[in-house]
Amino acid sequence: MARISRSAATCYGVGMTPPAPSPQDLLETLKQVKYPGFSRDIVSFGLIKDIQVGAAGVTVELATTSAKQHAIDEIQTEVERVLAEATGLPVNVTVHESRPSGPTPGAADGPRGRRPIDGVQHIVAIASGKGGVGKSTVAVNVACALAATGHRVGLLDADVYGPSVPTMLGLDGQPAVRQDRRIVPIEAFGLKAISMGMFLSDRAPVIWRGPMVTKLITEFFRNVEWDELDYLILDLPPGTGDAQLTVAQQVPLAGGVIVTTPQDVALLDVKRGITMFQQVETPVLGVVENMSYHLCSGCGHRAEIFGHGGGQSMAQQLGVPFLGEIALVPEIRARGDRGEPIVVGAPDDPHSRPFFDLAGAIDAQVTERAAGVVTH
Ligand SMILES: Nc1ncnc2c1ncn2[C@@H]1O[C@H](COP(=O)(O)OP(=O)(O)O)[C@@H](O)[C@H]1O
Ligand SMILES: [Mg+2]
Incomplete structure (x- = not known):
């Protein structure tokens, strides 16, 4: 039986069976x-x-x-x-x-005391320069899209100032805390979620002081019973300052995604995001432009209210991938508000497509990096 080695070239005449290819x-x-x-x-x-x-x-x-x-x-x-x-x-x-030996390359006890989370393969952080750009919308829909395409997914809402994950997933229960003090995440749409919002009885805004936030996040990283996950999606607090850095440097990240909007296409904001991820030695998987244009649900007219293409050219300028644009459509907000993300409630809707594509691009990049194909 031939293995990978070139077989000797032979001549064969009419009527003879051609030799098996090498x-x-x-x-x-x-x-x-x-x-x-x-x-x-x-x-x-x-x-x-x-x-x-x-x-x-x-x-x-x-x-x-x-x-x-x-x-x-x-x-x-x-x-x-x-x-x-x-x-x-x-x-x-x-x-x-042949699974990669570590969850994510460099995930073993690395610099700055980053410790992997047991059973969690890849942690992907979603960041933005400021609030209200759709970071949670992207995090929730990407997490659901990954779950819908066969991955084991967790979603950690680290935005302790304005946790919106419970609303977006339609969760109002409180997670169980076991006798050994392990927190059991709540399951929805095939994924496991944990959010500060679940610990606030009345969802009233709470002034969290820095040390408390850090302590809480540590609790979420170390004491949640995630079991086995392919992906843990991290909805970071808005901004790219010290508070976000503190969160991001506790665990080895497989990559970071930066969400921006056309009106927020401030080069500086995205640059700061890139710098933040570089500080924690995390590859930037790319930039997503949300609320990129408005599609009229009546006539289908595409109105580029804030201009168009800024995200793409900015990503190009900064040398990071552009992961696509998401339209501003009432359907996305309405479904978020009623706790049924668009990719779950209307997976075939054309506006679900960019989220599935984004999830696919994240998955492909993380897989490629974990396989050691991309080294930069
Ligand atoms: N593409 C979109 N189309 C319509 N509404 C959106 C879109 N993205 C986000 N929203 C809405 O904008 C508001 C802010 O989004 P959110 O994801 O909570 O932002 P962030 O987490 O960055 O603060 C929410 O009401 C959300 O439903
Ligand atoms: Mg949010």
């Missing part, structure tokens, strides 16, 4: 298969662990570091298709799960 040839063929969501192919990603060609057909072993079942399924189907087409032989693809 595994090396098939490796070349597999370069047509792109990793879902990327322009790079699965071979350059290092996903092909073994190829064997024998009388019974072709056997391919894929090594994945991804928890994304849908991506694996897609790759598997594509591999089967292109190899069957190229060889005319039966193709058998096996998937060998």
